[in-house]
Amino acid sequence: MSQVRVHNLSISLDGFGTGEDLSFEAPFGHAGQRLHGWMFATGFGRAMFGGSGGGEGLDNAFARRHQDDDIGAEIMGRGKFWPLSGPWPDLGTEQEWRGWWGPNPPFHTPVFVLTHHPRPSIEMEGGTVFHFIDASPADALALAREAAGGRDVRIGGGPTTVGEFLAADLIDVMHVVQVPVLLGRGVRLWDGLEGLEDRYDIEAVASPSGVVHLTFTRR
């Protein structure tokens, strides 16, 4: 049975998975790069944007699980694809927003973007196809499972989307990275999830880099 997985979901000590004031200049708002600095220091993070080098230690071992061969599709929230809410503006085909990731995004699978404003799919280089759907977590997962062809489905974030899938009890494995910063404001991951520990075995591993890797495995 294929699994539904979350990887590299970075949160602050005070539980925020993204900051306030998201924009094209600041996709994580006032959080800046603080939540993901640990990842960009790993070999995985460097390679994701065409770089080389980077750490091969604990953080990298966890990070690489994000993109293993078992992943056949991703589901992401609209906020991960585009930082503003409301209908899509008509920018014309030339100016159309295609995500943050350049012409060859690091997904290489179908990606389902949850939005109340569906629009035509966008096919990118390297196998990534963005589909824009207005669907419940369960319905989106059914579509993604079908697209994944028996492989696993990654819930790619952000925190609101992951929280909704947790609340609907649709996640099998979750890897959260707690970064030692206090953002003070933004979008919390943990709201509305009282008693989540009853459904998951939780392990914690502190990294020499200062982050703590938390893994949740459904019982």
Place this chain on the structure above:
Amino acid sequence: MSQVRVHNLSISLDGFGTGEDLSFEAPFGHAGQRLHGWMFATGFGRAMFGGSGGGEGLDNAFARRHQDDDIGAEIMGRGKFWPLSGPWPDLGTEQEWRGWWGPNPPFHTPVFVLTHHPRPSIEMEGGTVFHFIDASPADALALAREAAGGRDVRIGGGPTTVGEFLAADLIDVMHVVQVPVLLGRGVRLWDGLEGLEDRYDIEAVASPSGVVHLTFTRR
């Protein structure tokens, strides 16, 4: 120079230092004993209430710092001493509430209880004296430092009190224990402390018990 220290401050993964619905039957409200189970499994925790045995590992090593010989006074919030707010009821001398800790509380020093309703001090066995003061964090600390006679001052909690001392930048060393439960509601430790990492070096150590010890050392 004496230090101002916090030890064994237990919080949930979602950052709550105590639950909701505090009462005499449930001093941590709906959190029950979930936040402190790790401590009661240690030799330190067992001895605190007259027991013996208990773990001698990582959790115990951290826990024992709470009560070392360097501590000369404690400051605690009213909610740690008595779970209800408002004026003290007149229960008569015989029925007077003297805290949760029995006739010989595990403090053995002066303890300053922050309250908007001052009342006469209470002298207990074993050196603990409860003083009830209406004071700002800085003024309370001045009193506690004087009473501590050059030794360290412990800020004993709860989360509201520790948060106020952090906001006033009065804490030198803080040990927080993150327990893998999601309480969903209660009193958060981290509210209003955006950017705290700029003032502290933060270390994380994961324990085999499942909790994560976070230490904050002022720069």
